[in-house]
Amino acid sequence: MSSMNNVIDFDEVSGILVCEAGCILENLISFLDNQGFIMPLDLGAKGSCQIGGNVSTNAGGLRLIRYGSLHGTVLGLEAVLANGNVLDMLGTLRKDNTGYDLKHLFIGSEGSLGIVTKVSILTPPKLSSVNIAFLACKDYLSCQRLLLEAKRKLGEILSAFEFLDSEAMDLVLNHLEGIRNPLPPSMHNFYVLIETTGSDEAYDKEKLEAFLLRSMESGLISDGVLAQDINQASSFWRIREGIPEALMRAGPVYKYDLSLPVENMYNLVEDMRVRLAEKAKVVGYGHLGDGNLHLNISAPQYDDMILAKIEPYVYEWTSKHRGSISAEHGLGLMKANKIFYSKSHETVQVMASIKKLLDPNGILNPYKVLPHSLTSY
Amino acid sequence: MSSMNNVIDFDEVSGILVCEAGCILENLISFLDNQGFIMPLDLGAKGSCQIGGNVSTNAGGLRLIRYGSLHGTVLGLEAVLANGNVLDMLGTLRKDNTGYDLKHLFIGSEGSLGIVTKVSILTPPKLSSVNIAFLACKDYLSCQRLLLEAKRKLGEILSAFEFLDSEAMDLVLNHLEGIRNPLPPSMHNFYVLIETTGSDEAYDKEKLEAFLLRSMESGLISDGVLAQDINQASSFWRIREGIPEALMRAGPVYKYDLSLPVENMYNLVEDMRVRLAEKAKVVGYGHLGDGNLHLNISAPQYDDMILAKIEPYVYEWTSKHRGSISAEHGLGLMKANKIFYSKSHETVQVMASIKKLLDPNGILNPYKVLPHSLTSY
Numbered sequence: 179m180s181s182m183n184n185v186i187d188f189d190e191v192s193g194i195l196v197c198e199a200g201c202i203l204e205n206l207i208s209f210l211d212n213q214g215f216i217m218p219l220d221l222g223a224k225g226s227c228q229i230g231g232n233v234s235t236n237a238g239g240l241r242l243i244r245y246g247s248l249h250g251t252v253l254g255l256e257a258v259l260a261n262g263n264v265l266d267m268l269g270t271l272r273k274d275n276t277g278y279d280l281k282h283l284f285i286g287s288e289g290s291l292g293i294v295t296k297v298s299i300l301t302p303p304k305l306s307s308v309n310i311a312f313l314a315c316k317d318y319l320s321c322q323r324l325l326l327e328a329k330r331k332l333g334e335i336l337s338a339f340e341f342l343d344s345e346a347m348d349l350v351l352n353h354l355e356g357i358r359n360p361l362p363p364s365m366h367n368f369y370v371l372i373e374t375t376g377s378d379e380a381y382d383k384e385k386l387e388a389f390l391l392r393s394m395e396s397g398l399i400s401d402g403v404l405a406q407d408i409n410q411a412s413s414f415w416r417i418r419e420g421i422p423e424a425l426m427r428a429g430p431v432y433k434y435d436l437s438l439p440v441e442n443m444y445n446l447v448e449d450m451r452v453r454l455a456e457k458a459k460v461v462g463y464g465h466l467g468d469g470n471l472h473l474n475i476s477a478p479q480y481d482d483m484i485l486a487k488i489e490p491y492v493y494e495w496t497s498k499h500r501g502s503i504s505a506e507h508g509l510g511l512m513k514a515n516k517i518f519y520s521k522s523h524e525t526v527q528v529m530a531s532i533k534k535l536l537d538p539n540g541i542l543n544p545y546k547v548l549p550h551s552l553t554s555y
Numbered sequence: 556m557s558s559m560n561n562v563i564d565f566d567e568v569s570g571i572l573v574c575e576a577g578c579i580l581e582n583l584i585s586f587l588d589n590q591g592f593i594m595p596l597d598l599g600a601k602g603s604c605q606i607g608g609n610v611s612t613n614a615g616g617l618r619l620i621r622y623g624s625l626h627g628t629v630l631g632l633e634a635v636l637a638n639g640n641v642l643d644m645l646g647t648l649r650k651d652n653t654g655y656d657l658k659h660l661f662i663g664s665e666g667s668l669g670i671v672t673k674v675s676i677l678t679p680p681k682l683s684s685v686n687i688a689f690l691a692c693k694d695y696l697s698c699q700r701l702l703l704e705a706k707r708k709l710g711e712i713l714s715a716f717e718f719l720d721s722e723a724m725d726l727v728l729n730h731l732e733g734i735r736n737p738l739p740p741s742m743h744n745f746y747v748l749i750e751t752t753g754s755d756e757a758y759d760k761e762k763l764e765a766f767l768l769r770s771m772e773s774g775l776i777s778d779g780v781l782a783q784d785i786n787q788a789s790s791f792w793r794i795r796e797g798i799p800e801a802l803m804r805a806g807p808v809y810k811y812d813l814s815l816p817v818e819n820m821y822n823l824v825e826d827m828r829v830r831l832a833e834k835a836k837v838v839g840y841g842h843l844g845d846g847n848l849h850l851n852i853s854a855p856q857y858d859d860m861i862l863a864k865i866e867p868y869v870y871e872w873t874s875k876h877r878g879s880i881s882a883e884h885g886l887g888l889m890k891a892n893k894i895f896y897s898k899s900h901e902t903v904q905v906m907a908s909i910k911k912l913l914d915p916n917g918i919l920n921p922y923k924v925l926p927h928s929l930t931s932y
Contacts (some may be wrong), residue, residue, distance in 0.1 A: 250627020274879035282659030333754035377710035437648040502651035
């Protein structure tokens with residue numbers, strides 16, 4: 179889609195952007211920056227990913243806790259169906275209750291129902307004040323209680339709540355250069371990164387400082403530091419965003435992207451440590467505010483014995499807790515047959531019948547998303 | 556559904572409520588209030604409407620500008636299909652990219668694809684500070700510019716931006732008791748109600764005051780008043796919410812609920828005044844922040860000559876500007892055949908084929924939503 183890379187329209191009163199599907203996310207971010215707006219999603223791959231792909235895969239990323247998912251922010255789209263018909267659903271309206279809202283079928287279906295060619299999306303105004311704190315918690319329960327307090331006390335300015343465990347921190351410190359732990363080295367079990375975004379620098383900072391002070395006094399956090407400038411802010415984000423790279427450098431890694439109820443999310447990491455004992459290092463981090471755990475298992479080498487300890491256990495565990503075996507990364511080719519861990523048979527049957535309706539010959543992204551048993555042509 | 560009125564679960568860390576479809580919206584609001592949370596939607600009918608109906612009709616209401624549509628806040632649902640199958644999509648996850656997100660088919664399809672029986676919804680924490688201002692603008696362009704400024708300057712605390720024209724104000728003053736114009740009587744053409752919701756009373760009020768002062772100085776608003784207590788706040792809302800009742804008391808009324816691009820939304824009201832001249836009173840008001848115009852035409856009596864001046868003109872006008880002929884109220888029985896004003900033929904064809912797939916005998920809410928030509932059984 180890379181040739182379809184034009185911005186079609188931007189309305190600064192409503193903040194609605196209309197563009198072609200091949201626009202690179204980072205280019206859209208720059209375009210909007212000049213107009214005083216931001217994209218409602220942001221992710222590490224912004225320099226190369228295209229907005230059509232973001233929509234087709236229902237990309238999540240770092241701003242979901244504040245601005246919600248693409249099902250809420252995408253107002254319209256144009257898609258080309260398998261039979262060549264162009265579905266023009268490129269509305270720019272916040273409210274439209276005329277018939278079924280079919281655009282949602284194309285958000286997150288990984289191109290298997292149609293190819294997204296144009297997108298209309300609601301963009302929030304850019305707020306000038308961003309503050310970032312890096313905190314330590316003694317246990318997972320404290321992280322959860324801190325999240326609840328942050329939602330209440332920081333309310334409308336909370337824009338990120340990320341967590342990592344001490345194993346993730348060790349990996350980053352050992353495998354990436356130029357990174358140091360901003361908190362005095364001691365035995366912290368969990369780290370939390372909190373970001374606030376608002377429209378008033380002095381007030382927002384004061385609010386975050388008061389929140390940190392109260393959390394320290396009540397024992398919810400055992401240590402913490404507030405970024406004093408943009409360089410320090412970037413260095414805090416670099417720890418969180420550097421984890422995948424650190425894992426890659428550490429050697430073979432088994433990666434899982436799960437949604438789980440926040441309260442028992444970390445139990446899976448601990449259960450997995452018991453199962454694997456000394457055979458591998460189990461790392462837990464992710465978007466705590468969205469209930470999204472990145473479970474990564476770093477092993478000395480790829481080993482079927484290790485894999486057999488992990489799968490299907492991790493999927494069964496997730497399924498038992500009504501979680502999602504793919505929070506943001508989709509099913510693709512590798513997980514198409516694992517859909518039943520997160521979706522009921524009746525639901526998958528309806529998905530397959532919709533696939534058959536819109537793409538009877540299975541020419542759109544074949545073998546992906548739906549289990550092979552249901553999509554044989 | 557009224558017997559299915561139980562709250563199933565509420566998780567205060569994530570703010571996720573799971574309940575049966577027959578729960579009355581106001582009961583859910585009270586239930587959450589005790590936990591320190593609010594429903595992400597609010598509407599006049601809250602005392603009798605059920606959450607399952609809200610979801611099935613994709614209800615909009617007063618909080619949409621802040622919390623977005625139900626497509627963003629409903630995390631999961633259970634629906635019973637025409638063949639009796641129960642589709643369990645009652646996830647409580649903010650992120651789940653395992654297959655097509657079918658729940659969206661049931662949000663806003665007015666019960667024609669299945670009956671919603673359970674709902675899981677993300678609820679925001681209750682914020683303690685609410686401030687309301689009632690303002691006057693000399694023209695529609697000023698209202699638009701004020702909206703843009705409000706989004707920028709009030710940013711994260713803006714929770715409502717409603718407008719009414721002087722004809723709507725006159726109707727309320729003439730037909731409802733105990734209502735007075737909070738601004739000194741003079742020739743204002745437009746009124747705007749702005750609400751902010753945040754977590755800090757003193758700061759939020761100061762912010763709104765500074766915004767009003769600047770807007771007054773720059774001439775965007777010609778007059779304005781900030782509610783000093785909860786009674787005055789209610790009296791401001793009463794003006795805006797009293798318009799439908801005032802219209803009903805004034806006599807026969809033709810009602811249209813339209814979404815239009817904000818910049819030319821009010822042109823329709825003015826065009827309609829020219830067309831109808833002295834025959835009827837044309838009133839414009841609505842959720843300006845969402846681009847949602849309630850166009851109401853108050854006539855001395857129901858009259859086919861008047862109707863012929865209004866329709867199909869109002870639909871054609873809306874269609875030409877890529878608006879929606881039903882922003883929040885749905886199509887139902889009366890507007891099913893008017894769907895093509897807002898949706899392309901290809902899109903409606905796909906809707907009809909999905910209806911046929913899920914409800915081959917047309918037993919669910921027959922004759923509604925889709926045009927009769929496409930749903931003959």
